[in-house]
Amino acid sequence: MSTTTAVVRKNTYYDSVSLMSVSTKANALDGVEQAFTAMGTEMNKGVLENLGLLTEELRAAESGDLMIVLVAEDGADTGALLSGVEDLLTRKAPASAAGGEVTYRTIASAAAGIEGANLAVIAVNGAYAAREARKALESGLHVMMFSDNVTVEDEIALKNLAHSKGLFMMGPDCGTAIVNNVALCFGNKVRPGSIGVVAASGTGSQEVSVRVHALGGGISQLIGTGGRDLSERVGGIMMVDGIRALAADPATDVIVLVSKPPAPSVEKKVLAEVAAAGKPVVVWFIDGSEEAVTAAGGHFASGSLQAARTAVGLAGLAPAAAGEFDAEAAAAQVAARLADGQKYVRGLFCGGTLCDETMYAVRDAGLDVWSNIQKDPAFRLPAGSASRGHTFLDFGDDDFTNGRPHPMIDPALRIERIVEEAKDPEVAALVLDFVLGFGSHEDPVGTTLPAIEEALRLARDAGRHLEIVAYVLGTDLDTPSVAAQSDALRAAGVTVTLSSTETGQFARAIAKKAQA
Amino acid sequence: MEDHGDTVTVPVLSGDARLLDLLEPLRGKGSVHSVFARVVNLLTPDGTLIALAARGSGDAPRTLTADVSDWSAYHLSAGLGVTFATGNVSVDGRRLRLATVGARAWRPAAPSLAAPPPGVVAAAADALDRICRAHGPLGGMLGAAPGAGPMERAVVDALHAGRTTLLDAVRDGGAAPVRLGVLALLGLGPGLTPAGDDFLTGLALVAALPGSRLAALRPPLREVLAAHGRRTTALSLATLHEAAEGRVRSELLALVALLATGDPGAALHASVRKVLAIGHSSGGDTLSGLVAGLHLEEELRGSL
Amino acid sequence: MTTEHTEPTPAAALFGGELSVVNVGLAMFDADLRAQDARVSTLDWTPPGGGNADAARALDALERADIAARIDAANAEAVERILAARPLLVGFGRALDVVPGMTPTTILHAGPPIAWADMNGPMKGAVTGALVFEGLAKDLDEAAEVAASGRITFKPCHEADSVGSMAGVTSASMYVHIVRNETHGNTAFTNLSEQMAKILRMGANDRSVIDRLVWMRDVFGPMLKEAVEFTGPIDLRLLLSQALHMGDECHNRNGAGTLLLFQALAPGLLRSSFTIEQKKEVFDFVASSDYFSGPTWMAMAKAALDAADGVENSTIVTTMARNGVEFGIRVAGLPGRWFTGPAQQVIGPMFAGYRPEDSGLDIGDSAITETYGFGGFAMSAAPAIVALVGGTVAEAMGYTRDMGEITTAQNSNVTIPALDFQGIPTGIDVRKVVDTGILPVINTAIAHKEAGIGMIGAGITHPPAEAFTKAAAALADALA
Known part of the structure; x- marks a missing residue:
């Protein structure tokens, strides 16, 4: 003997898709023989009456009422079934119930309480970050994880979980992304456009986005992967998912990849995606090689500027004709003012990739370069060591930050070093970067200018010309704007370069001439 | 919730031209009728049901398409007051105002059935029927799903019986039997717009096309809607009223226009899929009404 | 369209x-x-377990997928039992006659177990008063000797299917409520309200207190007993839900609940065998304080929560209780075990003439109301109380919302109009408390730290986090 029981919701309308899902779930409830969901119209009630299923409650239903009819198996707990159906129909308590904005304590409750929440930015202590990211993914949110000090095992587990759900797991240690023209964490205000970026490098991707903007192009999406994504162990899970998402995105016409050269097995995987993307893909593997990229049908870029120019060209925009920077001529003018013994270039950087790009430019001229992020251990300088020869320091590297805020937020350490380097009679030039945009210090140039002036004064008093070269990464839309920051530098006697690539060319030319 | 002052003005991107004309002089208080993620239905001061759709929803009768991705940010709920004023519609107590200024006017134009030579309409109907049967949803006009319970089977049987009654009545041409046939389907079946109504929508559209031999269906259909509107949901009733005037959603009109060219070719498949994507099963049930109407059209032509 | x-x-x-x-x-x-x-x-984010490494480890263990699945299923069952419980007031009777394990020399007290020597001033005052009332000592001095003699059995109310307000002291001849959970068949007991004056449960024990206890034993209790025999069982969950709709949270504010309960009892009281004078005394006594129904809701909650006790693998809290020195919780999946931490100060406005340093630490079994989901958890149902406990209406709404984050379900039988008829948050999950760092919020009275003075204010307090981290560690040991 089965029994009929029903829920009638007065004047209730559900999306047809949710209505079907209620119907499907009701059919799957334990103890339900069959469930039927329909509006309480005369005709529908007539059908139920013919089947002998029209209860008094259903008879009273009207056209605007939703009927859920359950035929329960013999012995089923109809009370439990009804509450099961009620649960299916119950909507969340309105988040506005308390008036004012609701503050949530956990990711799960925020994800459940905020209609349309779709991405979590996680910047908690690394010890807790993996746990929070897992909760976010389980709640159906994409994740951008700014936190670092997350184990590689956790990273792999999180990325696999995200992949299985079709979600993004950007990071750990992911500093930059632009989603729907909104910059997350560290990012610049750039024009929306048709160029999509997937990047394992934060400042590298910032530089590409800023150069694309300066060339008249725009960014559709910028997906960060975190620095370890392309390692052998992680296997490029996020890079691959990012390429696929941009390949499927109708608003993206050209894809740019930014990364240090991947592990060989991962490079193969990534290049297979490049070949399959169905859209032009520009690949800037910093200090990487060309053949494999070209063989996969990708467009190889040897530097950030070339990556941006190629992408803008492929997007069908004629890049604004820029006069080529004559680094050699500019360096010759500098060299003429140097005293004997001023032989070396010292680069003090906030942006890791900016440091890389300049350092490799100098190294490629056949010169020895020392750095805290040198790949060759023989030329590695630990944090705290004095500079030697041509030295390029990334103040954003963990060795330097060591618990302190990133130099893009807190430039104090670098400020001290500027003055210190100026005292060294072997130094011909200092190369600095300033990163503008969301997340960064509100006036990085202003806070560094006193140190620059002090450095210039020290050199002048010692009878030397100290060349200070600075690159300001930012756009005309950033606050402060790139023009305002550059003007302040020029007024102090600093030579301002116009891209990271150009900065490298200039540093190389100076280094060659000074050491010659 | 209090009005916090900084009201968001959302532009209406496009709208049913007739609705825009109706709204132009309209002043007064209406209300929110029902709220879905991407569509919100309103009652105007004179009780007409109109829809606000999120962008990308496609034009439809009595519908304004606004520049929002969905409505969730506005915390709308049924019963809220709505103020209709010059050039805008705002929801009381919510920071939402819709500005109709600059909205593109959508004017649904039904293609004529007079032009296609004999046999073309039938061929189109057959092609449509095949695609519909291959991809359409079960549980309504297209038959019961495998393993369906007795309730679903009973509804499907009743839909089938109603369809036969109505089509026979249209063939015979008497107003009274047509009224009974319409009543046999109105409000019948699963879904927010019951499947029987979707079928009627498809059939009514054919009847409303210029040059249709089914024109005699429309007066009794209108009479039934006027006299027995309470037998179905408000949404369904509004859709049927419009369909009887040849006014249906843009996807459906595009499909009919394609069929009327006499040579839909490869484009037919994509066009049908767009209609099938309407609602959960509404698209398929509407198509089955369209197919039935086109077959009848050919039959009735033959008898002339 | x-x-x-x-x-x-x-x-x-x-x-x-x-x-x-x-x-x-x-x-x-x-x-x-x-x-x-x-x-x-x-987010207002705090690290899990407040950054306590043991807690985080326990939580990690409890979150392993297979274990979490077991716990979730068990918790669903435990909460289902709490929600399904339908406690009825079926009668009143002498503790000796109705409470399991009661003897003439048993004294029940609030909170987790505690020895006589460790009791605070108010509880000692209540114990000695009860011994005099029972005739086990001729005066308070002798009562203190008797209490210390080892001849008295001290036992937590909670271990005798009971709950006790404030000191919770219950002795053999006191009349208690008998509340039967119709759904699961278990029964819970609690003392009668002494209303608001110098009262035993606040540690007062002079002649007037003893005299009132005698009258309650001889007139008030027996008349209530007869009344329910006339009225038949009273559905307490129904009355509770009505009281919440009328602006009570049924822990510190009981005006509506008392009217509803009295409305249900009055016909029976009138038909009882007592004299008109006695009936007038009882009516006057009930009218003297809104607190009359306070203990009733506690027994109601106790009857429902005990239905979940012993559900294997469940991390749902079934008891929160304080003895004035320690705060203890019990968990469904670890029956019979207390997890304790120090009782906390209650923060709130004091009556004129008293200062915070006069207040005793948190005491009483009344946090059973919050364990069920009303009291502090339902503060948004009782905006009128926020001034009494020193808060704002917005905070009251926030309390209920926060409690939603550490509970498992919303009780659709007991709803809050101001929150769009959201059910009260029910089924505190030890895991969620440790994970979010949100502690249950408890509305309660402030008793003077000295025996015999009584209530000097009301306010809000929380359990010590330690009780939950200990429970989480024990659960991890037991389940992982």
């Missing part, structure tokens, strides 16, 4: 939709996102 379309992939939905960010950890990102007109909600 327009209807719905099918779902895109999560990535396409992100790109095609409106970005809405949940920001965890760095507030500066909140400002940056707002500056870009993006939707953002920044």
Whole structure:
């Protein structure tokens, strides 16, 4: 003997898709023989009456009422079934119930309480970050994880979980992304456009986005992967998912990849995606090689500027004709003012990739370069060591930050070093970067200018010309704007370069001439 | 919730031209009728049901398409007051105002059935029927799903019986039997717009096309809607009223226009899929009404 | 007309939709996102277990997928039992006659187990008063000797199917409520309200207190007993839900609940065999304080929560109780075990003439109300009380919402109109308390730290986090 029981919701309308899902779930409830969901119209009630299923409650239903009819198996707990159906129909308590904005304590409750929440930015202590990211993914949110000090095992587990759900797991240690023209964490205000970026490098991707903007192009999406994504162990899970998402995105016409050269097995995987993307893909593997990229049908870029120019060209925009920077001529003018013994270039950087790009430019001229992020251990300088020869320091590297805020937020350490380097009679030039945009210090140039002036004064008093070269990464839309920051530098006697690539060319030319 | 002052003005991107004309002089208080993620239905001061759709929803009768991705940010709920004023519609107590200024006017134009030579309409109907049967949803006009319970089977049987009654009545041409046939389907079946109504929508559209031999269906259909509107949901009733005037959603009109060219070719498949994507099963049930109407059209032509 | 379309992939939905960010950890990102007109909600985030490493380890163990699945299923069952419980007031009787394990020399007290020597001033005062009332000592001095002699059995109310307000002291000849859970068949007991004056449960024990206890034993209790025999069982969950709709939270505010309960009892009281004078005394006594129904709701909650006791693998809290020295909790999946930490100060406005340093520590079994989901958890149902406990209406709404984060279900039988008839938050989950760092909020009275003075204020307190981290560790040991 089965029994009929029903829920009638007065004047209730559900999306047809949710209505079907209620119907499907009701059919799957334990103890339900069959469930039927329909509006309480005369005709529908007539059908139920013919089947002998029209209860008094259903008879009273009207056209605007939703009927859920359950035929329960013999012995089923109809009370439990009804509450099961009620649960299916119950909507969340309105988040506005308390008036004012609701503050949530956990990711799960925020994800459940905020209609349309779709991405979590996680910047908690690394010890807790993996746990929070897992909760976010389980709640159906994409994740951008700014936190670092997350184990590689956790990273792999999180990325696999995200992949299985079709979600993004950007990071750990992911500093930059632009989603729907909104910059997350560290990012610049750039024009929306048709160029999509997937990047394992934060400042590298910032530089590409800023150069694309300066060339008249725009960014559709910028997906960060975190620095370890392309390692052998992680296997490029996020890079691959990012390429696929941009390949499927109708608003993206050209894809740019930014990364240090991947592990060989991962490079193969990534290049297979490049070949399959169905859209032009520009690949800037910093200090990487060309053949494999070209063989996969990708467009190889040897530097950030070339990556941006190629992408803008492929997007069908004629890049604004820029006069080529004559680094050699500019360096010759500098060299003429140097005293004997001023032989070396010292680069003090906030942006890791900016440091890389300049350092490799100098190294490629056949010169020895020392750095805290040198790949060759023989030329590695630990944090705290004095500079030697041509030295390029990334103040954003963990060795330097060591618990302190990133130099893009807190430039104090670098400020001290500027003055210190100026005292060294072997130094011909200092190369600095300033990163503008969301997340960064509100006036990085202003806070560094006193140190620059002090450095210039020290050199002048010692009878030397100290060349200070600075690159300001930012756009005309950033606050402060790139023009305002550059003007302040020029007024102090600093030579301002116009891209990271150009900065490298200039540093190389100076280094060659000074050491010659 | 209090009005916090900084009201968001959302532009209406496009709208049913007739609705825009109706709204132009309209002043007064209406209300929110029902709220879905991407569509919100309103009652105007004179009780007409109109829809606000999120962008990308496609034009439809009595519908304004606004520049929002969905409505969730506005915390709308049924019963809220709505103020209709010059050039805008705002929801009381919510920071939402819709500005109709600059909205593109959508004017649904039904293609004529007079032009296609004999046999073309039938061929189109057959092609449509095949695609519909291959991809359409079960549980309504297209038959019961495998393993369906007795309730679903009973509804499907009743839909089938109603369809036969109505089509026979249209063939015979008497107003009274047509009224009974319409009543046999109105409000019948699963879904927010019951499947029987979707079928009627498809059939009514054919009847409303210029040059249709089914024109005699429309007066009794209108009479039934006027006299027995309470037998179905408000949404369904509004859709049927419009369909009887040849006014249906843009996807459906595009499909009919394609069929009327006499040579839909490869484009037919994509066009049908767009209609099938309407609602959960509404698209398929509407198509089955369209197919039935086109077959009848050919039959009735033959008898002339 | 327009209807719905099918779902895109999560990535396409992100790109095609409106970005809405949940920001965890760095507030500066909140400002940056707002500056870009993006939707953002920044969490009030604390590390799990308040940064306690043991707690985090226990939580990790309990979150292993297989264990979590077992716990979730068990918790669903435990909460289902709590929600399904239908406690009825079926009668009143002498503790000796009705409470299991009661003897003439048993004294029940509030909170987790405690020895005579460790009891605080008010509880000692109540114990000695009860011994005099029972005739086990001729005066308070002798009562103290008797209490210390080892001849008295001290036992937590909770271990005798009972709950006790404030000191919770219950002795053999006191009349108690008998509340039967119709659904599961278990029974709970609690003492009668002594109303608001110098009373035993606050540690007062002079002649007037003893005289009132005698009258309650001889007139008030027996008349209530007869009344329920006339009225038949009274559905307490129904009355509770009505009382919440009328602005009570049924822990510190009981005006509506008392009217409803009295309305149900009055016909029976009138038909009882007592004299008109005695009936007038009883009516006057009930009218003298809104607190009359306070203990009744406690027994109601106790009857429902005991139904979940012993559900294997469950991390649902079934008891929160304080003895004035320690705060103890019990968990469904670890029956019979107390997890304790120090009782806390109650923060709130004091009556004129008293200062915070006069207040005793948190005491009583009344936190059973919060364990069920009313009291502090239902503060949003009782905006009128916020002044009494020193808060704002917005805070009251916030309390209920926060409690939603550490509970398992909403009780659709008992709802809150101001929250759109959301059910009260029910089924405190030890895991969620440790994970979120949100402690249950308890509305309670403040007793003077000295015996015999009584209530000097009301306010809000929380259990010590330690009780929950200990429970989490024990659960991890038992389940992982």
